[in-house]
Amino acid sequence: xxxxxxxxxxxxxxxxxxxxxxxxxxxxxxxxxxxxxxxxxxxxxxxxxxxxxxxxxxxxxxxxxxxxxxxxxxxxxxxxxxxxxxxxxxxxxxxxxxxxxxxxxxxxxxxxxxxxxxxxxxxxxxxxxxxxxx
Amino acid sequence: xxxxxxxxxxxxxxxxxxxxxxxxxxxxxxxxxxxxxxxxxxxxxxxxxxxxxxxxxxxxxxxxxxxxxxxxxxxxxxxxxxxxxxxxxxxxxxxxxxxxxxxxxxxxxxxxxxxxxxxxxxxxxxxxxxxxxxxxxxxxxxxxxxxxxxxxxxxxxxxxxxxxxx
Numbered sequence: 379x380x381x382x383x384x385x386x387x388x389x390x391x392x393x394x395x396x397x398x399x400x401x402x403x404x405x406x407x408x409x410x411x412x413x414x415x416x417x418x419x420x421x422x423x424x425x426x427x428x429x430x431x432x433x434x435x436x437x438x439x440x441x442x443x444x445x446x447x448x449x450x451x452x453x454x455x456x457x458x459x460x461x462x463x464x465x466x467x468x469x470x471x472x473x474x475x476x477x478x479x480x481x482x483x484x485x486x487x488x489x490x491x492x493x494x495x496x497x498x499x500x501x502x503x504x505x506x507x508x509x510x511x512x
Numbered sequence: 513x514x515x516x517x518x519x520x521x522x523x524x525x526x527x528x529x530x531x532x533x534x535x536x537x538x539x540x541x542x543x544x545x546x547x548x549x550x551x552x553x554x555x556x557x558x559x560x561x562x563x564x565x566x567x568x569x570x571x572x573x574x575x576x577x578x579x580x581x582x583x584x585x586x587x588x589x590x591x592x593x594x595x596x597x598x599x600x601x602x603x604x605x606x607x608x609x610x611x612x613x614x615x616x617x618x619x620x621x622x623x624x625x626x627x628x629x630x631x632x633x634x635x636x637x638x639x640x641x642x643x644x645x646x647x648x649x650x651x652x653x654x655x656x657x658x659x660x661x662x663x664x665x666x667x668x669x670x671x672x673x674x675x676x677x678x
Contacts, residue, residue: 494671
């Protein structure tokens with residue numbers, strides 16, 4: 379059994395509503411990343427998905443032949459002033475021969491849950507800071 | 513009844529645990545002044561040299577709480593800060609300066625970063641002739657509440673985003 383192809387991964391992400399794909403090239407590591415970014419203005423949450431694969435650089439490689447190595451999901455939220463975003467969750471997942479579309483969907487869900495847990499932690503910390511100071 | 517003096521404001525902040533006072537916008541050439549001012553603390557000097565951009569002087573009281581991951585920054589401003597000689601200990605009298613505003617900000621330590629780079633709340637209050645120490649204490653409480661409110665809002669937004677996506 380071979381790993382999922384890039385085209386299949388992108389289709390899964392499109393199904394989940396991610397529609398802005400662009401490629402970033404890392405000159406230092408000589409690596410090409412496909413960055414999938416989704417800005418959700420109505421919810422204020424931004425999800426970034428980075429897909430990496432060594433054969434992205436191979437001559438003649440196509441979406442149908444490339445097998446991505448890993449995927450990193452990040453959740454970013456807008457700060458109070460709408461000046462910058464801050465990261466509340468980030469996790470890298472490795473593709474294996476048994477990785478399925480359902481795995482990708484569950485990775486996304488896991489990232490949201492990680493973000494929710496981090497926000498809860500921040501709330502507890504801020505409440506504690508208030509208690510200590512006030 | 514006159515406005516609170518800078519010394520009084522600083523003493524109130526000190527009482528609340530804000531003990532890292534420093535000035536903002538120091539010219540690079542006056543590192544020694546900067547260090548001197550930090551050492552002198554509020555009894556002597558807490559006023560910054562000239563802010564060339566905004567023609568104002570500020571006092572910043574900051575507390576970085578590494579345990580809780582939050583930074584609370586209080587910026588005290590006043591027009592008469594300009595009457596003071598630049599960064600010289602002599603001639604600066606924090607008892608005679610009367611700040612007119614105090615800005616409070618709560619910043620958050622973002623995941624994976626070592627600096628405070630996201631603001632959760634920001635409020636500016638005017639210091640009037642009737643402002644008391646109790647008012648400043650209540651403002652501090654208010655800014656923490658605003659930060660908590662914003663985090664709650666983010667939590668709802670994130671849950672909604674998750675619901676819509678998966």
